[in-house]
Amino acid sequence: MTTDVVELLQQLIRNACVNDGTPESGHEHRSVATLQDFFGVAGEVFEPVPGRQSLIYRIEGSDSAAPSLALVPHLDVVPVQEEGWSQDPFGAEIVDGFVYGRGAVDMLNVTAAMAVAARPYIRKELEPRGDLVFVGAADEEAGGVHGAHALVDRRWDLVGAEYLLTEVAYPPLSHVDQPTVPVAVGEKGAFWSILKASGTPGHGSAPYRSDNALQKIVEALHGIFEAPFPVGISPEWIRFVEALSLDGDLKEALTDPDRVDEAIDMLAVTDPLFARYVHAVTHMTVSPNMLRSGVKANVIADAATANIDVRALPDMDRDYVDSYLRKSMGTARDEIDITPVSDWGATISPTDNLLWEAIADGVAEMEGHRNLLPTLMNVGTDARFFRKKGTIAHGVGLFDDRMTFSEMLALFHGHDERVSVVSVERTTALYGRVLERFLTPS
Ligand SMILES: [Zn+2]
Incomplete structure (x- = not known):
């Protein structure tokens, strides 16, 4: 039995939105269609170049003074060298509890998890207190030129938020005394x-x-x-x-x-x-x-x-x-x-903030501890465009113990990229709790 989130992840992998750096690659319109179908709500499509679509939902909160939150996962993936794979990189097969495919950890697992968590708000089954923004972004793998960078520059009215969740969702470290959940706080x-x-x-x-x-x-x-x-x-x-x-x-x-x-x-x-x-x-x-x-x-x-x-x-x-x-x-x-060629300074968000607390609450409910580990990223993500605007940005996920922090680092853009079904489901459950804590505090 597969759940909604796993089926969505499989479809996003099969859409093969491969970004080779050229404007005519990516084809994110395929995953935009998948998400529109999944939500049953059209949303707003941003398409600066034919086929390079990003999909945006902005759900207005009930309290204009409450903090706003954006979820900005990307839809594109990097190319593969097929001969290095033991499974079809775009087949999304489940083998031994792992979903295999390009994008399984970078970052379609998170894209699917965020979509499931945001769906009740997008469908108006739940009402957020502050604005909730969901952006399925194109072109992250080539610097966000046709995606988040352009959206932040040209449509801040639509995508702007005080807080942001995006990459990277890291599995736990093996070199720690007590259980900890790495939370991305900044990037070089x-x-x-x-x-x-x-x-x-x-x-x-x-x-x-x-x-x-x-x-x-x-x-x-x-x-x-x-x-x-x-x-x-x-x-x-x-x-x-x-x-x-x-x-x-x-x-x-x-x-x-x-x-x-x-x-x-x-x-x-x-x-x-x-x-x-x-x-x-x-x-x-x-x-x-x-x-x-x-x-x-x-x-x-x-x-x-x-x-x-x-x-x-x-x-x-x-x-x-x-x-x-x-x-x-x-x-x-x-x-x-x-x-x-590019001039982007490092960006770092502080950890004494409402989103950090909401993540800690969610982790506490699911794991029984609040040990979040501020983690620096060596890679670039769409978070930087938002941080330059003053947004506080984090990345987090909840994994099972079938993959360590170090092992996942090798899967980023690597062969046999995969994520366990349990990890995708746990990450989805965490996001559900974080949204609830952040958007509808009791
Ligand atoms: Zn990524």
């Missing part, structure tokens, strides 16, 4: 950049003292690959480490800027996936991932570019990033132009 900034070098074309057979653009880029990248990443220990990170059940000295080292790298190397011995996460949330990271140069093997390259993924911690802005990059590039720095 994205300062993607293109490095560019110029040279002088000539015959590749006579390179003596040639002016080769590729050589300049390679030297610059070599410096970037070798340079140590700047460390940043945030108050959120310190709170996170306090909850971990690790050896006392290791815990101290994890919050000491001078020893954190050595501590991460130690973690990597037993839990390499967790170590990678810890590294990402305690450092500004730079990952050069694309390189393009020249026109032909026998022509000296007169132009070369490299695309680099830079993720910054709070208080690191474009000036900070550029001066770090220039320093890292060594003597090649004078030959390189840096062009910003």
